[in-house]
Amino acid sequence: YIFYTLKGLKALEEQLKEILNIKKVIISPNSSGDDPFVYKDMGKTASKCINSIIKNDSIIGLTGGTSIYQVVMEYKNSRDIEKYKNVTIIPARGGLGKEVEYQANTLVQNLANKLGCNYKTLYTPDFLSKGTIDSLLKEPSIKSIIELIEHIDILVFGIGRADKMAKRRGLKNDEIQSLISKGAVSEAFGYYFNENGEIVHEISTIGIKLETFKKIENLIAVAGGSEKAEAIASISKLNKNLTLICDESVAKKIILKY
Ligand code: F6P
Secondary structure, three states, rough: OHHHHHHHHHHHHHHHHHHHHHEEEEEEOOOOOOOOHHHHHHHHHHHHHHHHHHOOOEEEEEEEHHHHHHHHHHOOOOOOOOOOOOOOOEEEEEOOOHHHOOHHHHHHHHHHHOOOOOEOOOOOOOOOOOHHHHHHHOOHHHHHHHHHHHOOEEEEEEEEEEEHHHHOOOOHHHHHHHHHHHOOEEEEOOOOEEEEEOEEEEEEEHHHHOOHHHHOOEEEEEEEOOOHHHHHHHHHHOEEEEEEEEHHHHHHHHHHHH
8 A cells, every 4th residue: 555655656746846847846645634744744854855965065045934944843953063064054034023933043043953053144124125225235244144145055945825925924905915916826035926937026125036046056845735736836937956845735736737
């Protein structure tokens, strides 16, 4: 039975990889419709994936959210305190949300503690004016983290639905409607995209730029739940180097739809 299940999942992974035209897909099986363990499993898979590509001087970028939180939770402590001493972990962009435990800055510190490596944080709010951004970018401490962000080798990021993320960030109803009427279906690292992977809106904050994202060699997206099908398909258009770690329910939904 397990043999057939695994074989079935492998076929599903290949099919989804072809449809999305990306580097790799890893699917966690769902035991039931609403399966909380699947997020743990996706986190574990992602942590193994990071482990297999991490080099002794890697710069790893993380975003916030519950999916990447699970990745950090599932990461095992390194027993070798020397191994990662030149690795650096940074948030992909600034952030000061209400739920501190899911913020990129918190996840960065937790993962760095597990690996025994360096980290930097970036505590800047979303929604900054252009003038504020320009002057903050002149600050040496912010400049140095922006330089690191531009050299991220491995980015581990979450994917959200545009409507849900706009709501989570406290946008007003008419602002959410305006995003949706412009075709926004997905959100990742501070950008909202339409189904073709074109920018609909960009949060005015400090952090990773889309041009940088498009050049990163190792991209690991962690996203599950069938309601994220369109969002995942949209983000997959941005960079073919993507490794997608998702669950069976959303994999099947994407295959049916596209
Ligand atoms: O807010 C950070 C972030 O990574 C967003 O860019 C993304 O849309 C969202 O979190 C994903 O959150 P979750 O994993 O909780 O669905």
